[in-house]
Amino acid sequence: MTKFDEATQAVRVDDTTYDVCLDPGYSIGGPLNGGYLMAVLLRAVTDDSPHAHPVSTAAQFLRAPRPGPAQVRLERLKAGRTAAMTRASLVQDGTSYLETLVTTATLGEGPADWSAGPPAMPPVEECVRLPDPRPESGMTLSERMELRFDPPTVGWLTGAPTGRPESRAYFRLAEPQDPDPFVLALAVDALPPVVFSAGARGWAPTVELTWHLRALPAPGWLAVVGHGRLVRDGWFDEDIEIWDAAGRLVAQSRQLARLGRG
């Protein structure tokens, strides 16, 4: 079992409850990463579902849970032949921290009927790492994954932001593990906020994030391509596409988040 599989384990307690343990290794400087929390919750939902794949997950981030024991509470809303629908909540000490509506289905292996073209990304060899975060920053998540950034989209680090909300990187787990739907849940929320390239700073808390699994990812690097359309009144959107090593669109997400005050 990989570290990621272990950190996202969900153990069935009864018909509506799974026990989980939130791992401090997925912290982004205090709070746990939202994508990691979704992965934990989706382990419980898919285990309980007659269908294998979380094709749609809408998540509302209410509060930041602490590392340690928590529960996933499930409410089965509908179980159809094509898809099943579940409400799932991440609960700690009786309080809900993350509310979701999840649709599960069983995705086939076939080709696309129609697809947009893949994003323009330089080869991974021409992309760059970020410097390791200072140990006191509590960014333990960065040890769990490898990111190689399209250079202009980390220009903000050296005082040269592109001036547009955007972020692009290749992603894989630091340990040898092929991507799967749970890894994709982590990857849709793994990049620095797109607004850093537009000059913003500070922690940008996600309020709502919806993502769709469109195909099962091939082994290898994932290209994670993000942009925003509007920064206004303290709110911004972040739109992410994930393309796999076989050049297929495997996941789409959009989050609505608050601008940091940093």
Add this chain to the structure above:
Amino acid sequence: MTKFDEATQAVRVDDTTYDVCLDPGYSIGGPLNGGYLMAVLLRAVTDDSPHAHPVSTAAQFLRAPRPGPAQVRLERLKAGRTAAMTRASLVQDGTSYLETLVTTATLGEGPADWSAGPPAMPPVEECVRLPDPRPESGMTLSERMELRFDPPTVGWLTGAPTGRPESRAYFRLAEPQDPDPFVLALAVDALPPVVFSAGARGWAPTVELTWHLRALPAPGWLAVVGHGRLVRDGWFDEDIEIWDAAGRLVAQSRQLARLGRG
């Protein structure tokens, strides 16, 4: 009171329940339009919230409700200074038809800090109506709103689809009413499915739709601009932006839907 305001009325019964009446005038050939159902539900959520505007709505479409009496059931998840979060369900005869997670906040009037450019749309005078649907089709929704289509995106009607999933039109209610957040909820699901331009046909049921209100719309026509990124394995995505008459991005949505069998 306009017909739309009347058809989306929600009357408070108690702390967690609103009575509503689903109007057969918003039918799309049998089922009621999903955007209309969201508008009804958001009337209850915003009435109950300390905040005025539904900034984020994630909706899971479980079943198609019948016209007539129904209830909106609310569960308050969090009420913060910046935003409040609510779970709201549309219930008929004790069964849930539509599940949502809604975030309300109070949007300001100021300009954008950063915005993508407006879409390339021909002027409204160069856009076209669709022929009135046959009365027996039950498309009563089309009497409630006016749409003027960017001509290539209705080429599918005359055997000349563009070959890409896309749909673009100006939108306003048929009765004199300025757009507001509830009208936007209708507008994000008002166009023919984007996949009609890619050669698909038949009713394309929405499984999940998340939309964000980004600014309060100015009076006048709304430009509704839709496209898709992937059609695969019976599923497609439809991404909509709505731009108001003042040239501002006021709403964003994405839905995951099933391909029709028509």
